[in-house]
Structure formats: structure tokens, C-alpha cells
Amino acid sequence: MKNALRHLPLLFALSTAPVFAPAFANDTMAELKTGGLTFVRTPEVEMTKEALFISPSEIRVDYVFTNTSDKDVSGLVAFPMPDIGGDPYANIAIDDFETDNYLGFTAAQDGKAVAVTLQQRAYASDIDVTEDLKARNIPLLPMSKAAKEALKTLPDDVAADWIARGLIFIDTYDDDGTGMKDYRTPLWSLKSVYWWRTTFPAGKEVTVQHRYKPSVGGTVGISFLEDGQPKGERYQDYVKRYCIEDNIVRRAQQAEKDMQAGKPYLFEAWISYILSTGANWGGPIKDFSLTIDKGAAENLVSFCGEGIKKIGPTTFEMKAKDFTPTNEIDILLLKPSGAQ
Template sequence: MKALLSLLALLALAAAPAAANDTMAELKAGGLTFVRSPDVEMTREALFISPTEIRVDYVFTNTSDKDVSGLVAFPMPEIGGDPYANVALDDTETDNYLAFTAAQDGRAVAVNLQQRAEAAGLDVTGDLVARGVPLLPYAEATKAALEKLPAEVAGDWISRGIIFVDSYDDDGTGMKDHRTPLWTLKSVYWWRTTFPAGREVAVQHRYRPGVGGTVGITFLEDGAGKGERFEDYRKRYCIEDDIVRRAVQSEKDMAAGKSYLVENWISYVLTTGANWSGPIRDFTLTVDKGAPENLVSFCGDGVRKTGPTTFEMKAKDFYPERDIDILLLKPMAAMQ
């Protein structure tokens, strides 16, 4: 994807306004990985990305004369215990926080979930499990379990960088100390499979993207397209002059109390496709923009509009050299 194309389109994504300085971090998830084998190639990949769902349909082919068995894995985005991060998760009370599902040859796969908690570069999973502390840092059950820790255990965990004490007023009754996670959760879904000799195997997986966002426009400086963040956006999202003009106008509209644009981001880790033998023989990317009322910009090669809400990119013998980052600018009603 060396020739970069920026797409300008309108998108409707219903959402409630957030606080004026609220920012969410998008979660980068992506495709399947497999123990490298020279005998299994990714024959086809059809990738569909929208703000509400990511669908990936693969066809793998065992080109050898013997069966190939191994592990297929889906790494979930890492969840860090940053107390000041506003992570884009719809459900923080379940291990499967992106609602991941998988199927092979049309049948649901019973996937295994491996989760590890790390702090200061060390595995602290056993410490948390032994004390009944859930591994997902942002879960309410995690906060409750940390408050119940004996003082000597909490002191030890603070010294080891597993937790720290944060002070804030969470209920309007004054400042209080709260034991807060610092560990990082690493999760991988996996299953064992066999690719029969000389045959194709279809694999599908679905999940809900962790859409990040912020209120207003963040890539302008002094009301113009310049500065370090702007250059980063140009590289990551391939934004062009039309996007910049609309963003500049949006800042003026927001100052005048009119409807304005806010940012959303979706990221997909495409480069894991390089773990398979050779290139992706037949690759299709579809970006669905929902409805024609927002702006969308992303990098692609030979992208064309295929419907009222969809854009498509096709490639043969495709080597994924970069991940997919999508910028959405959606209009919000003026704040009263």
C-alpha cells in the first residue's frame, strides 16, 4: 500500500456528545496468527470494517501432500492499567470485551482464552488470581476486590508496581484514596486446527471494534493544518486538503455555537497476515461508513466507492506492509 489514497465521504454515526475535553484511545485488534508453516497459504481474505463490527473471512490452503496441524490465535488488544486513560470499551465487566467469535468451515469454534497480567515487566497473574482480583483493570469488580486487600498485601503490590494509590472525589463527598491497577492485561484467543493436505479451509471471526474518539478537532494548530500532530495524521490517515478545509471550518463553527465535527478512530492490525506462507493471494478490504453524513479518511491503494456507504480495495498477491487506521469526522449538534 505505497500509493496512498485519501477518501472523503459523509457518514452518519449516532452518538451522544461527550465532555469537551474527553478523549478515548482506540484499541488495535487485528487478524489471526498461526505457527509459521511453508505449506499453508492465505488464499483469500475479505476484511469488513465499520464502527460497530469487524468481520474477517479467510480461506487457507494447504499446498502440501500432508496434513498440517497447529495453533491458530487471535491476540486481543493489550489493556493497560493507566488510570488516566479513557479506553474505548463497551463492556468492561467481561473477559471477552470485544465480543470475539470464531468459526471454521461454517461451524462455531470453541476457542480457548489465555490471559496474563504483567507489571514492571513481570508476570503477576498468580498474585491477582490468588487474591480473587479480576485481571481486567477497568472492571468494577476489580476495583472492589482491590479495596478489600489486606494492608500488607496492598503495600507489597504498591512497591512492586502492580497498583498505586490515586486520590479523587468519586461521589461528591470529598477526596478519598483508591487502590488503582497498574498492570497490563494480555489476552489471546486460540484453538487447535488441522489443514488437510491439498484442501481449502474457511475461517471466520467477528468482533466489535474499540472505537476511540475525542470532541472537536485535534490535528490543527492555530486553526491551520500544521504542526507535529497534523503531520502524523497526514501519514497515518492520508488526510488531504478537503478534510483540512472542513476541519478548519468546524473549529469556526464550534466557536460560533454551531454544529461541529468530532473525531473517531478505528485501527486494525493487518500486518499479522504476513505470518502465513507467502502473500495473501486475493485480498479485499471494505470500509462501511454507515450513512452519508460524516467524513472518513484512510490510506489505501486503488480504493473505489461500491455503494452508498461502502468503499472497497482489492489486491492480488498482497503483502500487508502497514496496519489500517481510519479517521472518522462526524457532525455533532451545537452544545447548549
Template sequence: MIRTALLSALALSASLPAYANDTTAELKAGGLVFTRSDSVTMEEESLFLSPTEVRVDYVFRNASDKAVDTIVAFPMPAIEGGPEMNVDAGNVEDDNFMGFSVVQDGTPISPEIQQRVYSADIDMTGVLADAGVPMNPMAERTHAAILKLPKETITDWLTRGLIIDSSYDDGTGMKLDYSPMWTLKTVYWWKTTFPAGKTVKVTHRYTPSVGGTVATTFLDGDGKPEGERYEEYKTKYCIDDAFVKLAQNSHDAMMNNKPFLIENWMSYVLTTGANWFGPIGKFTLTVDKGSPKNYISFCGTGVKKIGPTTFQMTATDFYPERDIDLLILKPTDAP
């Protein structure tokens, strides 16, 4: 794995994101999961990653002499509840919160959706359903439904660990409040047939979850490339000396009330590609950092710049051994 840091010119035009606190996490989503892998190969995967869209185009081939009927699934990232959760989880008021869509051989598919709720690894889906409470713990409608529950249900849910008391004083006295603490797991799935000796083309799209901070955070308190977080970034994003220098200059600029840089992160679970039979015949990764004024770093082999904002790597007979994590540094105006 070659360490790759891909940089472009800095400009000072973006503004700070309106996060509830200093850091927002991202949710990892990724590729299709196949429930059977002894006949169908992934001949091609073309993956496009940007802060606003993920696009994946697959070509599968059934190498056997019999049709394969199976289920293909797309697991969405789990969403955890909690009073201090600060995660970009898309449109949490919608079951399809990341806007997932799929097309097979040119025909749109309406996949089934399975959603389950867990507390302490115990399935509590039926408990929520019986109470008429929505499953997404981050949705406003879920919070509103909890506040309308009868007292005996509240007591029961506190005991089960489904909610916690998060009452607060707004200056006029205590306000009763409860926060959902369960985890929502969502999977899209559909039945399909891979004809004997034939190829099948599948495309899926969704809006990624992008996390970030209001500054650069991978140096220590003295602005040196040391410490646990720096080691994590070096491994996860393959940052190099040039990226360290960017962060140091950004920190100095921020201290002097000048334009500085903020971090954005996004991830893609690539290792699900190993669920198919054999390696990925032809793999293409295209990454778009958004603006020519942004900087980006990620781990890759033989990455080439192919446009003002785009970078690409290709591989043949590719075994995905790690997921893809992107670190983007974005310019911001001084406060």
C-alpha cells in the same frame, strides 16, 4: 500507496459522545496469527471494517501433501491500567470484552483463552489469582476487589507497582482509593488441522474499539495544517486538502456556536497476514463509515465507492506492509 480521502455530504444530526474527558483512545485488534507458515497459504481474505463490527472471512489452503496440525491464535489488544485511562475497551466486565467469535468450515469454535497480567514486564498473573482479583484493570469488579484487599496486600501491591494510591477529596474529606496499574494481555487460540491439498474457511467477528475527540484536532492553534499532529495524521490517515478544509470550517463553526465535526478513529492490525506462507492471493477490503453524513479518510490503493457509506479496494498477491487506520469525521449539533 495512493493517498485517498473519501468524502460525503455533511448533515447536522449526531450528538456528542459522553466521554469522561476530551479524548478516547482505541485499541488495535487484527487478524489471525499462525504459528507455522511453511505450508499453509492464505488464498483469500475479505475484510469488512465499520465502527460497529469487524468481519473477516479467510480461505486457507494447505499446499503440501501432508496434513498440518497447528495452533491458530487471535491476540486481543493489551489493556493498560491507570487512573486516567480513557479507552473504549468494549464490555470490560466480560473476559471476551470485544465479543470475539470464530467459525471454521461452518462449525463454531470455542477457543481457549489465555490471559496474563504484567507489571514492569514481570508476570503477576499468579499474584492476582492468589488474591482473587479479576484481571481486567478497567473493570468495576476489579476496582471493587482491590478495595477489599487486606492492608498488608495493599502495601505489597504498591511496592510491586500493581496499584497506585489515587485517594481523593470529594468535599467531605479524603476517600481512600487505589488504581490498578498492570497490563492485561489476552489471546484466543485453538488447535486445528489443515488437510493436505484442501481449503479451509475461517470466519471471525468482533466489536471494534472506536476512539475519538469532541472536536477536530489535527490543525495547529491558528487552524493551519502544520505541526507534529498534522504530520502524524497525514501519514497515518492520508488526509488531503479537502479534509483540512473540513477541519478549518468545523473549527470556525464551533467558535460561533454552530454545528461542527468530531473525530472518531479505529484501527485494524493487518500485518499479521504476513505470518502465513506467501502473499494473500486475493485481498478485499470493504470500509463502511456508518452514516452517509460522515466523512472518512484512510490510506489505500485504488479505493472505489461502492455504496452510500461503503468503499472498497481489492488486490492480488497482496503483502500487507502496514496496518489500517480509519479517521471518521462525524457531524454534531451545536451545544
């Protein structure tokens, strides 16, 4: 583990091939404009402290914000959720596609739970199609069973129009063992943002906390070796993205041999976090800390960072003063087969 925090991958579920998924975002300030939220810089309010904890089961973020001006500052605190695309072949690691809060997001301010507003907009070919879906009572979450069931009720002329506009397509498969059938399938993407109104009192500190369950992606086996050797574009990408070093490569090579011999082997898991939106507040983060928990002592972990220290059997910590996030966090886990 070395170098500064760098570029971030996307997160998807465990599958037999590597697939990538949306990433998680840091808090930022927003102003409400026609058509949805836009994010703005907020020079009057600085992020005095950020304590970020990332594990395969939970992401926790604790902030202290300080209004450095001589007047109260009111606005919106926003948390962008990962975009959900309508790709029917994407294997996304989300437990419950039938609920809007698919990551179990919660927020608190100054120790008290806050009532957050969820804004969701659907897009097809970069065009907002939210009202089209609502007018036909189609749920916005494209991968939900409810959305696919609702599409069955569309009049044929509307379905034809939506196919032409890229909202849906016809997928053909055997769903119940009775033969191949055509199914209207979502193609739109869903953008979701949680937000709430707040006031930062002049010269005062405000604490904000939020929690959610990450979408942990991965692939069976090891994907960054070619013919058992560390080479090729994917390996170079992993070196840049996760700062993998020789000890990780050696364990990966042994894992490939073990897999071929029918022995327990290692598989990849990925966690990603978008950190750079923290730069939207006034000035650098005065006191930043990152704790990464690899989940189990037998797991291997690799990520980029400076001054990383192991502080427990499964935990690693990085601290920085006057920290300006410009890149994201990528975490690679190598987990024994059969591990949870």
C-alpha cells in the same frame, strides 16, 4: 485517500482530549510454549483469500486457507485481543468492562462455530503477575469494577508490596460526594489471546470467520489543526497516518469555525486494525479485499490505500492480488456533532 496501507494508531473512547488505545490484530498461527503463546510463521499454509470489513459497529473477517503441502498440518489459530492497560485516566471505548469477552469476539470454521480458549496474562513492569492476582482472587481485567472492589480486601502488607512492585497505586478522589478518599487502583496490563486447535488437511481449503465490535476512539472537535491551520506535528502525523487531503482539511477548518460560533460541528473518530500478522502464513495473500463503511452518508472518511473505489453511499473497497501486508490500517472519521 491514497498511498499504500500504512502505520496504525491506537483506539480509545470519545473524550474531550485525544487519547489512544490498543489495536486489533489479524489471525495468525501460534505454538503453545511455557509462559504462553508465541507466534510462528507457517510456510505450509497459505492465506488464499481474506475479505476484511471494517465499520464503526462491526469488524468482519472471512478467510480461506489452503494447505499446499502433501501432509496434514495441525496447530493453533490465535487471535490476539487488544492489550488493556491499568491507566485509571485512560477513557477506553469498551461497552462492558465486566466481561472477559469485552469486544464480543466470535469465530467459526467451515461454517461451524468453534469453541475458543481464552488465555489471559497480567503484567506489571513487564513481569508476569497473573498468579499473584489469582492467588488473591483479583479479577484480571484491570478496569473492571470487580477488580477495584476486590483490591479493597487486600491485607495492608500485600497492598504495600504490590505498590512497590507497580501492580497498583493509590489514587485519591471523591467518588460519592462525601469527600476525598484513597483508593487502591490497578496498574497492571492485561494481554488476552483467543485460540483454538485445528487441522489443515493436505491440499484442502479451510474457511475461518470471525466477528467483533471495534473500540471506536475519538475526540471532541478537530485535533490536527493549530490556530485553525494545517500545521504542526499532529497534522503531519495525520497526513502520514490517514492520508488526509485538502478537502478534509477545508471541512475541518470550517468545523472549527462552526464550533466557535455555537453551530453543529465535526468531531474525530478513529478505527484501527493490525493487518501485518497476515504475513505469518505461507506466501502473500492471493486474493485480498478491504471494505470500509464510514457508518453514515454525512460522515467524512480518510484512510491510506491504493486503488480505492466507492461502491456504495457509505462504503469503499480496495482489492489486491498476491498482497503481502507490511503495514496497518488507520481510519479517520469526521462525524457531525450529535451523530451516533
